[in-house]
Amino acid sequence: MPEHDKGVAPQHLEEAVLLQELEAIHRTRHETLLHGSDEALRHHSTRMAELEREYLRRHPERAPVPGRTRSGARARTEDR
Template sequence: MAEHTAPGAAARELEDGRLLKELETIHRTRHETLLHGSDEALATHTQRLKELEEEYLRRHPQRATTPGRTRTGARARTAGEN
């Protein structure tokens, strides 16, 4: 079993819906934690974020990507703005 020291259930133990819900929550709280959280809170948040994202990517290695969210798509969008 993967090491787990962040609060909450280990990411590998979460069913898909719960994993997505936890990812939504942690992304929503990231900015406030960065700006106003203690060093310990930020470190814990970062560790949990990493754990959840790695688990999502492990489960969905072939996830769909939006062309505009790729490096090539971003370059094309920027070129069109000039």
């Protein structure tokens, strides 16, 4: 695949642009899964993984919100 088809390498994106790219790719995931070609889905998966890896590289200290952890999910279901 030519480089121009892959988009800008995630490590070269400014923080705000990286976040915009992540939001856009997550927003389009379901539609790509349901209606994209196999090639489009592969490309989408690859790009999403690249963007997510770069975000995690930049933010290794990120702390999960308690409700988004396994124990937090269990606590929610126990409260019902």
